[in-house]
Amino acid sequence: MSRIGYTLAILASSVxxxxxxxxxxxxxxxxxxxxxxxxxxxxxxxxxxxxxxxxLDRLTQEGPPQYTSHMHSCAKVRYKTLGNxxxxxxxxxxxxxxxxxxxxxxxxFNALGGPNYANxxxxxxxxxxxxxxxxxxxxxxxxxxxxxxxxxxxxxxxxRCPGAVLFDANNTCQPSxxxxxxxxxxxxxxxxxxxLTITSASDVPTGKRLAVAAMLAAAYTCE
Amino acid sequence: xxxxxxxKRDEHHELTRRALIKWSVAAGAALGVSRAKVFEILxxxxxxxxxxxxxxxATTRSVHIVxxxxxxxxxxxxxxxxxxxAAVPAGAAVKPxxxxxxGTDNPLTLSVDxxxxxxxxxxxxxxxxxxNNETHTRQPQSVVGxxxxxxxxxxxxxxxxSPSVIPIITIGDVxxxxxxxxxxxxxxxxxxxIVGLFNSAASRAGGLLSKTTDATLYKAHFDAFTQxxxxxxxxxxxxxxxxxxxxxxxLGTNLSAKLQIVQADLDRYMINxxxxxxxxxxxxxxxVSVKAFKMGLTNSVVLPAMDDDPHGAWDGGDxxxxxxxxxxxxNGFMSDLQNTVDDNTMKALGDDTVITIHxxxxxxxxxxxxWPDGSPMNTNTVFVYSAGHLKSxxxxxxxxxxxxxxxxxxxxxATYSSANTAKYAMASIAYAIAxxxxxxxxxxxxxxxxxxxxxxxxxx
Numbered sequence: 001m002s003r004i005g006y007t008l009a010i011l012a013s014s015v016x017x018x019x020x021x022x023x024x025x026x027x028x029x030x031x032x033x034x035x036x037x038x039x040x041x042x043x044x045x046x047x048x049x050x051x052x053x054x055x056l057d058r059l060t061q062e063g064p065p066q067y068t069s070h071m072h073s074c075a076k077v078r079y080k081t082l083g084n085x086x087x088x089x090x091x092x093x094x095x096x097x098x099x100x101x102x103x104x105x106x107x108x109f110n111a112l113g114g115p116n117y118a119n120x121x122x123x124x125x126x127x128x129x130x131x132x133x134x135x136x137x138x139x140x141x142x143x144x145x146x147x148x149x150x151x152x153x154x155x156x157x158x159x160r161c162p163g164a165v166l167f168d169a170n171n172t173c174q175p176s177x178x179x180x181x182x183x184x185x186x187x188x189x190x191x192x193x194x195x196l197t198i199t200s201a202s203d204v205p206t207g208k209r210l211a212v213a214a215m216l217a218a219a220y221t222c223e
Numbered sequence: 224x225x226x227x228x229x230x231k232r233d234e235h236h237e238l239t240r241r242a243l244i245k246w247s248v249a250a251g252a253a254l255g256v257s258r259a260k261v262f263e264i265l266x267x268x269x270x271x272x273x274x275x276x277x278x279x280x281a282t283t284r285s286v287h288i289v290x291x292x293x294x295x296x297x298x299x300x301x302x303x304x305x306x307x308x309a310a311v312p313a314g315a316a317v318k319p320x321x322x323x324x325x326g327t328d329n330p331l332t333l334s335v336d337x338x339x340x341x342x343x344x345x346x347x348x349x350x351x352x353x354x355n356n357e358t359h360t361r362q363p364q365s366v367v368g369x370x371x372x373x374x375x376x377x378x379x380x381x382x383x384x385s386p387s388v389i390p391i392i393t394i395g396d397v398x399x400x401x402x403x404x405x406x407x408x409x410x411x412x413x414x415x416x417i418v419g420l421f422n423s424a425a426s427r428a429g430g431l432l433s434k435t436t437d438a439t440l441y442k443a444h445f446d447a448f449t450q451x452x453x454x455x456x457x458x459x460x461x462x463x464x465x466x467x468x469x470x471x472x473x474l475g476t477n478l479s480a481k482l483q484i485v486q487a488d489l490d491r492y493m494i495n496x497x498x499x500x501x502x503x504x505x506x507x508x509x510x511v512s513v514k515a516f517k518m519g520l521t522n523s524v525v526l527p528a529m530d531d532d533p534h535g536a537w538d539g540g541d542x543x544x545x546x547x548x549x550x551x552x553x554n555g556f557m558s559d560l561q562n563t564v565d566d567n568t569m570k571a572l573g574d575d576t577v578i579t580i581h582x583x584x585x586x587x588x589x590x591x592x593x594w595p596d597g598s599p600m601n602t603n604t605v606f607v608y609s610a611g612h613l614k615s616x617x618x619x620x621x622x623x624x625x626x627x628x629x630x631x632x633x634x635x636x637a638t639y640s641s642a643n644t645a646k647y648a649m650a651s652i653a654y655a656i657a658x659x660x661x662x663x664x665x666x667x668x669x670x671x672x673x674x675x676x677x678x679x680x681x682x683x
Contacts, residue, residue, distance in 0.1 A: 061458055072454045074463030099424045111420060127463040130389045130409040130420055132470030136445075138431065140425035140474065189451050196523060197444045202434050209431050210441050214471075220449030221467040222460065 004071035074222035075125040079114035082135060085168065085220060090149025090157035091142045101142035102180070108134040113203070132221065139216040143209035145217070150177060171204050181212065190215070232380060280568050281384040281663075283303045283610060283656050284516045285577045286509065287375050287525040289397045291361035294501075294529025295582020296536070296594060296608055299668045300338040301553075302350055302547040306622035307588055310330040315623070316537060316591035324406035329616025334548035338553035339608070346611045347657065349651070350676070352619025352629065353644035354603035357583040358596040360399040361530060362449040365641060366581045366605050369649035370669045373400025374579070375525050377649070377667050378656050380404035384513050388473060392417055392515075394508055394526040402667065408525070414508030421520055422479035438475025445471040492555035498548050501529050506552040513559045516572055528580075537591035557608075577655045589625055600627040600639050605648050612655035651677040 062068040072167065086093045086101060095102025105112075111134040112125030124131070149155040150166045157180065158164065166177025173194035178186035194211045201207030229490045232624040263369040290298060300318070308321035309332070321332040326344020333340055339347070354366035367374045381389040390406035393399055394416070399408050408513050411417055425432040432438040437551045446468055449455050457465055484507055489495070492506040505528050536542045561573035568575060587595045599621050606615060619639065620628045627640030632647060652665065657663040659681040661674050 039582045058458065062459075068457060068459050072457040074454070074460040091667075099427075099430075104424055113407065124407050126407065127466045127470075128389075128407060128409070129466055129470045129473060132467045133423060133473045135423050136467075136471055136474050137423045138440075140423075140430070143431065187451065190448070193444055193447045193451075197440065200440050202437050206431065206434075206437055210437060210444070213425075213431060214441055214444040214448055217445050217467075217471060218452065221449060222451075222454075222463060 005094045016120065056175050057138040074127065076113065076127045076131055077135065077220050077223045078123055078125075079109060081223060082112065082138070086138070086142060088156055088160055089146050089216070090155040092151070099141060101145060104134065104138045104141055108138065117144070127221065135220070136213070136217040139220070140209070140213040142216070146181070146212050147208060161203050167198075167208055171198055171208065173198070178215065181215055184219075244314070261676045264362055268429050280565075280575060281565065281660070282382045282522070283575050283577045283612075284385075284521075284572070285378045285382070285523045285579065285656055287378070287397075287523070288505070288578070288580045289361070289363070289525065290528040290530070290580060290582040291363060292359055292530040293532035293534070293582075293584055293586060293596065294527075295580070295584060295604065297529050297546060297549060297556040298532055298580050299585045299604070300542060300590060301334055301550070301604060302348060303332055303334055304312065304588055305330045305332045305617060306620065308334065310623040312589065312623050314591060315589045316586065316594055317588065318542070319431070324616075328614035328617040329618065331616040334546075336550050336553045337613035338550045339557050342557070345615060346608075347615040349607045349609055349613040349615050350617045351605045351607070351644060351651070352602050352617070352621065352627070352639070353605055353641065354649040355641045356585075356596070356598045356601045359532065360583045361396060361527060363581060363583040363603070365645055366603050367400065367649070369646060369667050371655065372402035372667055373398070374649045374652055375399040375523070376402035376405035377653050377664075378523050378577075379406045379408075379674060380667075381653060381657050381663060385522055387522045388469075388520045389420055390521065391523040391525065392420065392521050394524070397525045397527050399525055401587045414502060414511050417508070417511040417515060417521075417524070418479050418482045418484075421475060421482055421515070426475050426477035427479075432475040433477075435475070441475060442468075442472045468493075478518065481518065482511055482520075484510050493548070493551035498552075499545055500533055502545065502548045502552055505529075505549070506555065509552065509556040510559070513556070513563055516565065516576065517563050518566055518607070534596075535593050536594055538593065542591075574610055576608075576611070577610055577652065579652055580606040588621055589623070601623040601641065602627055602639060603641070603645075605645075605652075607648075607652055607655065609652075609655035609678075611657055611679070612649050618648070618677065632671065632676070647671065647673075647677060654678045 052212040059167040062072065065164040083093045083105060086105060091101050093102050094106050096106070097103055111130045113128060113167050115123035115132045146157070147166065149157040150159060150164065161176070161180035164176040165174040166181070168174055173191050175191060178190050178194060196216065197214060198204060198207035266534045299316070303321055305323065307315055307317050310317045311317055318334055318336070319488045320335040323348050324331045324333055324344050327347050331347055331350065357363045357365060369377055375391070376399050382390060383404060383406065391399065391408040393408040393410045394413060409420055411420060424430055426438065427433060432441055445683070447468070449464055455462050488510045492510060494503045494506045505526065508524065508526045515521045533541060536545070557573065560576055561571050563572045564570065565572050565575060582603070584596050585598050587597055602621065618630045618634065627639045628636045629644050630647070631637040650668040650671045651673050653667055654661065654663040655678065659674060659678055661672070664673070
């Protein structure tokens with residue numbers, strides 16, 4: 001056979017072989033006794049787990065789990081701490097008036113997951129629906145007192161944040177007041193959401209209270 | 224080996240379905256909205272299969288009664304030991320007139336004061352002679368432990384597959400111990416206190432969130448403000464913020480009117496001015512429990528009971544009044560369970576609720592004079608209403624001559640072992656709560672077989 005003939009024969013056979021590949025036994029068939037096989041003969045491993053690239057990206061942003069679980073965990077605000085927070089906001093945490101923030105705080109010890117030392121039960125550090133809803137209820141009840149505290153120069157809140165203003169004469173949210181409330185510098189988004197809350201509520205006074213309650217709840221969800 | 228694209232697609236579909244059911248139902252529970260409505264939506268959106276899968280709770284709800292400080296003795300006035308009830312020996316702490324129930328798996332005698340007499344034999348209580356006499360404690364341990372875990376917490380762990388707003392509620396000083404995966408209980412002072420758990424001040428009339436529009440706005444803006452927290456989207460905080468978001472939604476929902484105890488409730492339970500305070504307290508807790516179960520607000524309630532160390536019950540004549548009051552309360556409770564349709568499953572709560580009764584001592588069943596605390600061979604007892612998941616009747620016995628028989632892992636009569644019998648009893652309770660799912664309880668039961676022995680096999 002000529003060189004051209006050999007070339008044509010090799011090309012033709014390779015084309016034929018590739019066309020019949022589906023009918024051939026796979027070349028990577030595991031040896032007898034192997035623990036791997038196919039879906040009907042071996043455990044079907046799930047290989048669709050976390051993408052290594054997504055994990056790497058997350059680790060780059062958040063740090064390793066040992067670090068992020070310490071720095072970015074979200075433990076609930078402890079009972080005593082919540083009392084201190086309320087006091088620092090100008091709220092009377094010992095107020096016994098029914099349904100006042102102080103009353104809800106005092107009577108919310110169990111719902112807030114406070115420690116039961118007599119029964120050797122430590123304070124719950126996880127956020128539960130009952131605990132978080134009671135905490136948010138307290139902030140909702142405290143909103144009036146907080147707004148009033150901004151207008152009282154001798155209040156605990158104004159002592160902590162001298163000169164801070166939460167709402168101006170036009171009922172517009174002010175960054176100094178928000179910063180004082182949430183404990184971190186207010187951003188333009190905070191201002192936008194705060195103003196939107198006031199304008200979207202059923203009336204302006206309710207909107208101001210809602211804004212305070214929502215900002216406090218969001219800021220103090222985690223300790 | 225990697226999965227085929229079709230297998231992956233199918234699995235993804237299942238995950239999506241589970242997620243859809245889970246979050247739809249959880250959202251409904253958090254809002255206190257009828258889950259029937261949720262299922263209607265699911266049926267329209269995801270088809271009949273999805274709605275059907277969602278409507279079946281994987282576990283029962285449970286009520287655990289801890290009758291400490293001798294309080295359990297009152298319950299032996301309902302379900303006395305068969306041989307003692309048959310013989311009524313002179314001086315024994317048993318009333319004449321008890322009757323053997325027909326249709327039970329093991330013999331069971333109902334005293335004249337027993338509740339739930341109209342239940343079929345298969346659904347009558349299961350009584351386990353188990354554990355130790357722990358006279359004069361309000362928090363007995365030998366009749367609640369299962370391989371190092373507490374059965375109340377085991378129940379909570381098992382019930383985690385059925386979403387609720389507050390998974391487990393404890394009343395007073397009952398101890399629920401721990402178990403892997405269990406929820407932390409919300410504790411209240413008494414049954415009426417349960418109402419307060421689901422009753423925010425903000426949502427009441429005149430409250431900040433009393434208007435629906437304001438409540439919706441609050442939730443939306445709470446979510447918006449949390450997104451401004453830099454750590455809000457971290458993998459380690461997502462669960463906490465999701466819970467908090469649910470709480471913000473819940474804050475605007477006032478359920479107190481639906482949970483409040485009204486006169487009609489008290490009438491059904493025959494609670495009036497003559498009812499003993501400790502009996503009325505049980506009734507009030509049970510009334511609110513049914514209402515909370517109905518709305519899917521909680522899965523489990525653990526309450527104390529009696530706690531009155533009734534040494535003088537027979538001598539002073541209380542045995543002629545108190546069990547009757549208790550009977551009325553427990554009959555009212557069962558009637559409520561049977562006539563209340565669970566918003567989650569659209570089934571009667573009576574078919575989906577397990578009731579357990581524990582205590583520190585049954586007192587001596589053969590001595591009514593002074594009703595001594597000691598029991599033959601230091602035995603204790605747990606009574607279980609299993610909604611038909613367990614074989615009914617007595618496991619273990621005390622006869623008229625104070626002979627004690629225990630039982631072994633196969634349910635056969637054996638020398639009494641307080642530890643082993645308690646283990647079998649607690650595993651059986653877990654089995655009933657898991658609706659006969661032997662695999663679900665395997666982490667706690669440590670290889671014990673309940674199906675076909677103490678429990679009825681799962682229907683296939």
